Amino acid sequence: MAPSKDSKRGSKPPESSINNSITSNSNGGGGNTSRESRHTGLFLPLFGLRLSPRHKRRPVETDRDRLTSDHERHSHLRRGRAPPPVPTVDVELKPLDDRQPNMKFSLQSNSAVAKLEHLIRRRYQDKGHPIATAAHFAFYVDGKLLNPEDLLRPSASSKIWYRMSRSAAEADQWKFSQYADAKNQPISPELATQLVQAIDTGATVGELRRKIATFMDIPDPDRVLLVARGGTRPGQLQGDSWVVSEVKQHWLCCWISYHIAKTNAYAVINGLGRRYVYHPEAHYFFDGMSVRRWQHHLDTRLFRNVRSRGKTGFNSHWSELILTLHGIRVSKTTRVCWGKTYELELPNQAAKIFSTEEAWLLPDDTCSVCLDSKNLSLMAYKITPGCNHKPTVCNACLGHWITSELETKMWDRIKCPECPKPLEFAYVRRNAPRSVFKRYDELATRAALGNIPNFRWCKSAKCNSGQIDDVKCVRFKCKACRASHCIKHDVPWHSGETCEEYDKRNTQKKRDEKASEAEITKSSKKCPSCNKAVHKFSGCNHITCICSHEWCYICLAPFQRNEHGFLYCRHNPECTERDPFVDLIDPQNANADPRRVFEVAHGLFPPQFLRNRLRVVRGRAARQNMGVGVNEPGPEPIGHNHNHLHQELFPWLQEPEHGMFAGVAGIADHVANGNGNGRDPMHDLGLFARDMRAARRERA
Numbered sequence: 001m002a003p004s005k006d007s008k009r010g011s012k013p014p015e016s017s018i019n020n021s022i023t024s025n026s027n028g029g030g031g032n033t034s035r036e037s038r039h040t041g042l043f044l045p046l047f048g049l050r051l052s053p054r055h056k057r058r059p060v061e062t063d064r065d066r067l068t069s070d071h072e073r074h075s076h077l078r079r080g081r082a083p084p085p086v087p088t089v090d091v092e093l094k095p096l097d098d099r100q101p102n103m104k105f106s107l108q109s110n111s112a113v114a115k116l117e118h119l120i121r122r123r124y125q126d127k128g129h130p131i132a133t134a135a136h137f138a139f140y141v142d143g144k145l146l147n148p149e150d151l152l153r154p155s156a157s158s159k160i161w162y163r164m165s166r167s168a169a170e171a172d173q174w175k176f177s178q179y180a181d182a183k184n185q186p187i188s189p190e191l192a193t194q195l196v197q198a199i200d201t202g203a204t205v206g207e208l209r210r211k212i213a214t215f216m217d218i219p220d221p222d223r224v225l226l227v228a229r230g231g232t233r234p235g236q237l238q239g240d241s242w243v244v245s246e247v248k249q250h251w252l253c254c255w256i257s258y259h260i261a262k263t264n265a266y267a268v269i270n271g272l273g274r275r276y277v278y279h280p281e282a283h284y285f286f287d288g289m290s291v292r293r294w295q296h297h298l299d300t301r302l303f304r305n306v307r308s309r310g311k312t313g314f315n316s317h318w319s320e321l322i323l324t325l326h327g328i329r330v331s332k333t334t335r336v337c338w339g340k341t342y343e344l345e346l347p348n349q350a351a352k353i354f355s356t357e358e359a360w361l362l363p364d365d366t367c368s369v370c371l372d373s374k375n376l377s378l379m380a381y382k383i384t385p386g387c388n389h390k391p392t393v394c395n396a397c398l399g400h401w402i403t404s405e406l407e408t409k410m411w412d413r414i415k416c417p418e419c420p421k422p423l424e425f426a427y428v429r430r431n432a433p434r435s436v437f438k439r440y441d442e443l444a445t446r447a448a449l450g451n452i453p454n455f456r457w458c459k460s461a462k463c464n465s466g467q468i469d470d471v472k473c474v475r476f477k478c479k480a481c482r483a484s485h486c487i488k489h490d491v492p493w494h495s496g497e498t499c500e501e502y503d504k505r506n507t508q509k510k511r512d513e514k515a516s517e518a519e520i521t522k523s524s525k526k527c528p529s530c531n532k533a534v535h536k537f538s539g540c541n542h543i544t545c546i547c548s549h550e551w552c553y554i555c556l557a558p559f560q561r562n563e564h565g566f567l568y569c570r571h572n573p574e575c576t577e578r579d580p581f582v583d584l585i586d587p588q589n590a591n592a593d594p595r596r597v598f599e600v601a602h603g604l605f606p607p608q609f610l611r612n613r614l615r616v617v618r619g620r621a622a623r624q625n626m627g628v629g630v631n632e633p634g635p636e637p638i639g640h641n642h643n644h645l646h647q648e649l650f651p652w653l654q655e656p657e658h659g660m661f662a663g664v665a666g667i668a669d670h671v672a673n674g675n676g677n678g679r680d681p682m683h684d685l686g687l688f689a690r691d692m693r694a695a696r697r698e699r700a
Helices: 005-009 015-026 063-078 114-126 189-200 205-215 244-250 282-287 291-303 348-361 395-408 425-431 434-450 499-505 507-523 594-600 607-626 642-648 659-672 683-699
Strands: 042-044 049-051 088-095 103-108 136-141 159-165 175-178 224-229 255-260 267-271 274-278 322-325 341-345 364-366 373-375 455-457 466-468 475-477 484-486 542-544 550-552 559-561 567-569
Touching: 088 114, 103 114, 114 136, 114 159, 175 189, 189 205, 189 244, 205 224, 244 348, 274 291, 291 322, 395 425, 395 434, 425 434, 434 455, 499 507, 550 559
Parallel strands: 088 159, 175 255, 267 341
Antiparallel strands: 042 049, 088 103, 136 159, 224 255, 267 274, 322 341, 364 373, 455 466, 475 484, 542 550, 559 567
């Protein structure tokens, strides 16, 4: 007799017995339950707790959903199959406070974020450490705060950051402590108040170091080590230009510890226009640390960790970090000299990526050209290797400057917009636009190839190649375009005739060319620097050549500038031009005194011009020193000594034996001595000398 369908599938128990067996298993009772059924609860690996299914919060179901779920469950049981598993979400909780543990939970899909707070409280309750009711919980994903009503979905990020604080008011408050304090006791309330006020006003890490050093009477602020405790990126805060408030906003760090290191137990890094202070661990400081290991530390702990969140795009290997000490590149096997300042160089692409990722940490600065407020990462950090000043222009304005300089000057005469140092090839490539650098590179390449003996360029308009030619043959044949030209006459090859026949046929042309050259030589003069012919048809005799050399058109004497920026020229004796101030300005003259410029100028200019100039200089000196008007003293501003200025400055204008020029010289002397004046001490003298030169040209 063939077995029935029920016997093949197994005997079907009554529906009531099925429900009873499920209920007994869910309550954990009954000694006949299998091993698999005893481990179906939620397992918490950190504390070794096991939650049975009865502790799970069942979702609210409608009557229709309940009937549907019962129908599906019974249909699966009738077929001998287990019910379909409920989709779950595996959540990993990472603490923003390093004193709190990591946690892992497995929740049903579409559970609310508030469920996480309930599970954390229950876990602490099971361990015998209940959490106060007033405690505040905050959960973050990718730096964004989650609402308690948000749902957890399987496609969402499984890593969630959480912060547990005593109350909602203390959730975002700054906390400061000493790094070596194991009990994490708060610091002095006075210092904590100063630090919070500084952070609220946009203070940087370097400013916080200096404030702590001043409070603790430490002469070297670099000894102060600041450490971010907790947050998404714990560790040292190395950048002096990093804005501390951004650390809280993006790295979710509200706790900063400080430590006073030993003398010179640090190394300073200057790179990309920023300053970084690295404090080694104790054993590295005492036992020594190789430059190779230090480069690896900088790569992993600084360059790859400044990003706000997400994966870094910095792909340069640590061995490509070039460190120099006093202008000399250090070897990778040498030891780091603690207490010294190293210069850092990165490859161009890696430097751009690092600046982009670090931009959110940096403050804004004002460009001196476009006057726009731009992020520090958009400012030029090094224009030339010889620049001793801090650049104040942005990258865009510097690119426009290089473009304009290349259009008006020789390619090798491009200089820094803030000092006379020339720009090198690598720095033009870094700061110039791509199209401008392409042209600059072509000109530089042509100049470099032109210095090779016997190298010649093809004369064809459609060809840009060149080659080293044989000097024995006057016919040049390009290997790229197969064109030929005559080397002797520098023209396309004269086919069918020799060079002598070409000369006979162009005799009159040669005479005309020689006559033109003679006329040019007669009506022009060659620049002493580049030997280019310069023809002056109007204007003064002060010539500025295309090569940036300044010289006198009559005697060819050069114009120079002294340390104060005064332009002077020591003309030859036979020259008709004279510079009455050269003995006072020339630094080679031992009796040079720029303040005597006003006395020497007596009698050269109309009195009305000098009176007007005196009024301008007096008003400028008064405004710079006490903020008053041109002719009348105003209210005394804060920080200036009104009586001191009247006693030392204004009597010069009233002494009859000195006269007007002595009074102006007294003002210049007061400005030159720097009595509360932060500008160039010879600025007013420079303006006066410029006006006198203009007046002299008008009289001539």
